[in-house]
Amino acid sequence: MLNFLEEWSFFGGSILLILIGLYGVITRKNMIKILISLALMDTGVNLMLVALGYVKAANAPILNSVVQTNTAAFVDPIPQALVLTSIVIGTAVLGLGLALVIKIYDKFSTLDISKIRGLKW
Amino acid sequence: MVNLTLIIAIPLLMSFTMPIFKMLNQKLPKVIALLTTAFNLLVLTANFSQIMDSAIIIELGGWQAPLAINLYVGPLALLAAFLINGSAFILSIYNLTQDYKFDDKFYLLFLMITAGASGMVMTGDLFNLFVFIEITSIAAYSLTAFAGRDSYEASFKYLVIGGIGSVFMLLGIGFTYSAVGSLNLAEIAASAGLINPLLLQITALLFLIGVGIEAELFPLNFWVPDLYTEAPTAVSGIMSGAVSAAGIYALARIFFTLFPAQSFLNYLLYLGAITLILGELIAYQQKNIKRMLAYSSLAQMGLIVAVISLGTEGAVRAGLFQLVNHSILKILLFISAGVLISAAGSKNIDDLAGLGSKKKTAAFGFTIAAMGILGVPFLNGFISKFMIISSSLNADQFLLTVLILLAAVIEIAYYLKVVQKLYFEDLKIEVKKTAVITIPVVLLTLMIFGLGIYPQLIADPLEKAAAELINNGSYIMTVLGGM
Amino acid sequence: MKFRNFLALIIVAVFAFIIFQAFTIVPAAGEITINKFGQADLSNRTASRYINKNVNSDSKKVIYKESSNLESGSANIVTSVVANYRSFDTLGEITVLFLAAAGIAIVLNLEKSEKSRFAAKEASLILNTGIKIIFPLLLLAGAYIFIHGHLSPGGGFQGGAVIATAFLLKMLADYKFEIKEKSITLVESAAGIVFVGLGLYGLITRGSFLENFLATGTVGELFSGGTIAVIYTAIAFKVGAELTNIVKSLIEA
Amino acid sequence: MPLISSFLILIMLIAALAALFFDNLLNSIIAAGLVSLIASVLFYFLKAPDVAMTEAAIGAGLTTAIFVLALYKTERGKSE
Structure with missing residues (x-):
């Protein structure tokens, strides 16, 4: 049981988070909720990437007074670097999306995409 | 020889400085944009003969080639980069006559969409x-919203679908890195044969979703018509001429160099064929001229993807030639349509009636480009259409050939309808003052005739690009050579 | 409505089926696949080169506070990946943020509508005093985070985000507090120019864009890592200015 | 340790579902912020302190703040 949880909780959790986000993007009609779902998908995939680089019982990839040499076991630093980039990109996209939402609201006085011409999908 | 990193670095520098330029002089941003794209074209030209000889690898940050980020500029990337920067150059000339609110921001976004697309085709990581896909798409979302009014919805739609695509692409990157242990395209390609087939299929699907959005492939393309309709003309032009070219390039890179397998190409062939036929059928019904051009653009993208995924050398060459032609023709169509629209004050095709006598340059440009797309002899579209049909017949794809011919017939119907309206109907509306577009129309027309009468101009680069795409061994060897 | 949810469930289920399959693959001999959780094998990944700092040079032992003049001098390996080995990605990333900030400013200002600033009109004494104390502290914390980016967790993005948070709080709490748009733009541009300028200087002097041209010092010292510290400072200013710009646009929309 | 992280992941997934199904948008945004916050703790468990800091500062902090700002610029701001 514990072994199963250890092996699957991170992978399963992050994939489920992506799928929940995907479901939200497709079904929600409120524009802010669509963007929230997009944020959930982002978080899920970031978690996935970092989890793929995890090494059991290894150290964080930082040399310090405790972990002094490169011969110690480290987790993979590359996915972490990629995720740093991806988090910032995700925020940029969300910010732009919210600005668009504000303008669309100004025009239609609603956040409901089913009431907005040109946004029905 | 000039270092090719400058193609990305100089536009970046200019974009970051753009607000300062604006503070110095109101007119400076548009001039800087023009100069930067001209500079990029010069850099590409300076490297032309070297790249035709052998691909150039540029290591970034001074780190050895497969271990960090490197750029790979072979004939294919050079061709695509020429297309992208050439489109940007021509549209910058067009932009000289335009006035945008917040022009510093417009031009920095415009430069970055160019640099992003160039980066997409040059990167080897x-x-x-x-x-780079994100840079291109964020610039595109913002530029779409530039027209105000209805463009916000189009932009929001594109943003959401683009966001989903980037998540799937990132997931694919994660899977690939976990399996191969490297992010370098050549290293991944070298070990692609070792990856478990099922995992390979899943990863390919994830990448298809991520990149297919930029390449405007069915069913990921429902945002395109809205975007092209609502965005400013220069933006529709750059999206259709440059960004989709970069998308096709990325798609080809992934499915030819990275995961070469005939089964994936077959799926792409079906997707392309569906996109082609749906696009043409819907374009035929459109009353809005920009929407019609958008669907026609989609159809062309479908055609190019379908032809390239036939996978034979002749087919790839035909597809790439069609890509070049499509960029030239669609830019001409969009800018002349833009002028016609502002002259008539309406996007409705019926309202353009009779404008051929008043807006001579624009109507001429539109007609020439339409003829080019239809494949009239002595224009560039004729030769690429001919190559496409003969190569699809050679590959024993009769159904595809029939579809392509059918699509051509539908195209003739709706393009001639517009031309007929322009020239053979009476003027009904008051003609408004518009920008002058003589220089871009002349340049583009020269290109159309040049490639139509003397296609050997581009034969050598096309051949080398097709060879590079079909045989991924040379790509791997060039990058990993020292290992 | 009901049909739509049902359709979405099917799409999600298909994706779930496809993606979960990737994790259940049992590779045949010689095949490679995704690693199991916690069992990433770094020895054949590019990452091992980054950890051992032997991309260009030979493998040798790196010892904290002893080894010096390594090819990348940062004790925080993530930092050396972000700001040195893969700094081109990072340049692209701050560009994305820059473009988003520009896009947001355009979208919100293109068609003027009545604007109302979202902030506390009459802040209470506690809020006022609190923000007066917290604001400089947050700025200081942000600066600490990015200056020590190559030694401890943190760096340009985190420091920049903290600085932006400080300005966000100040803008929310103090109705009269305003940052001039011009000054944000100047900081943004200057930081960007510094980053690209570093890259071009590396290109001219060393022959490769963004190549490190400073001495890398001893691992673990404050003055180590070559251009990493300069790059991270530029990133912090740029990210800070850009996020502040985004927040400012949204507050004043 | 696996128990703690599994428990956190469970809460995270519940919060994510709640973010989709809450009627009140402010609650939704807060639930999404909670997802980010838990994710940042999970990043710390995965030995990624840099990512944890970024997620906490940008994902949980600033993103939530701009969501709330946008909410008050739209529905909340006009109706009340």
């Missing part, structure tokens, strides 16, 4: 490709 998977995650770097993702970053």
Whole structure:
């Protein structure tokens, strides 16, 4: 049981988070909720990437007074670097999306995409 | 020889400085944009003969080639970069006559969409490709919203679908890195044969979703018509001429160099064929001229993807030639349509009636480009259409050939309808003052005739690009050579 | 409505089926696949080169506070990946943020509508005093985070985000507090120019864009890592200015 | 340790579902912020302190703040 949880909780959790986000993007009609779902998908995939680089019982990839040499076991630093980039990109996209939402609201006085011409999908 | 990194670095520098230029002089941003794209074309030209000889690898940050980020500029990337920067150059000339509110921001976004697309075609690193796709799409979302009014919805739609695509692409990158242990395209390609077939299929699907959005492939393309309709003309032009070219390039890179397998190409062939036929059928019904051009654009993208995924050398060459032609023709169509629209004050095709006598340059440009798309002899479209049909017959794809011919017939119907309206109907409306577009129309027309009468101009680069795409061994060897 | 949810469930289920399959693959001999959780094998990944700092040079032992003049001098390996080995990605990333900030400013200002600033009109004494104390502290914390980016967790993005948070709080709490748009733009541009300028200087002097041209010092010292510290400072200013710009546009929309 | 992280992941998934199904948008945004916050703790468990800091500062902090700002610029701001 514990072994199963250890092996699957991170992978399963992050994939489920992506799928929940995907479901939200497709079904929600409120524009802010669509963007929230997009944020959930982002978080899920970031978690996935970092989890793929995890090494059991290894150290964080930082040399310090405790972990002094490169011969110690480290987790993979590359996915972490990629995720740093991806988090910032995700925020940029969300910010732009919210600005668009504000303008669309100004025009239609609603956040409901089913009431907005040109946004029905 | 000039270092090719400058194609990305100089536009970046200019974009970051653009607000300062604006503070110095109101007119400076548009001039800087023009100069930067001209500079990029010069850099590409300076490297032309060297690249035709052998591909150039540029290591970034001074780190050895497969271990960090490197750029790979072979004939294919050079061709695509020429297309992208050439489109940007021509549209910058067009932009000289335009006045945009917040022009510093417009031009910095415009430069970055160009640099992002150039980066997409030049990079040799998977995650770097993702970053450049994001740069291109964010610039595109913002530029779409530039027209105000209805463009916000189009932009929001594109943003949401683009966001989903980037998540799937990132997931694919994660899977690939976990299996191969490297992000370098050449290293991944070298070990692609070792990856478990099922995992390979899943990863390919994830990448298809991520990149297919930029390449405007069915069913990921429902945002395109809205975007092209609502965005400013220069933006529709750059999206259709440059960004989709970069998308096709990325798609080809992934499915030819990275995961070469005939089964994936077959799926792409079906997707392309569906996109082609649906696009043409819907374009035929459109009353809005920009929407019609948008669907026609989609159809062309479908055609190019379908032909390239036939996978034979002749087919790839035909597809690439069609890509070049499509960029030239669609830019001409969009800018002349833009002028006609502002002259008539309406996007409705019926309202354009009779404008041929008043807006001579624009109507001429539109007609020439339409003829080019239809494949009239002595224009560039004729030769690429001919190559496409003969190569699809050679590959024993009769159904595809029939579809292509059918699509051509539908195209003739709706393009001639517009031309007929322009020239053979009476003027009904008051003609408004518009921008002058003589220089871009002349340049583009020269290109159309040049490539139509003397296609050997581009034969050599096309051949080398097709060879590079079909045989991924040389790509791997060039990058990993020292290892 | 009901049909739509049902359709979405099917799409999600298909994706779930496809993606979860990737994790259940049992590779045949010689095949490679995704690693199991916690069992990433770094030895054949590019990452091992980054950890051992032997991309260009030979493998040798790196010892904290002893080894010096390594090819990348940062004790925080993530930092050396972000700001040195893969700094081109990072340049692209701050560009994305820059473009988003520009896009947001355009979208919100293109068609003027009545604007109302979202902030506390009459802040209470506690809020006022609190923000007066917290604001400089947050700025200081942000600066600490990015200056020590190559030694401890943190760096340009985190420091920049903290600085932006400080300005966000100040803008929310103090109705009269305003940042001039011009000054944000100047900081943004200057930081960007510094980053690209570093890259071009590396290109001219060393022959490769963004190549490190400073001495890398001893691992673990404050003055180590070559251009990493300069790059991270530029990133912090740029990210800080850009996020502040985004927040400012949204507050004043 | 696996128990703690599994428990956190469970809460995270519940919060994510709640973010989709809450009627009140402010609650949704807060639930999404909670997802980010838990994710940042999970990043710390995965030995990624840099990512944890970024997620906490940008994902949980600033993103939530701009969501709330946008909410008050739209529905909340006009109706009340």
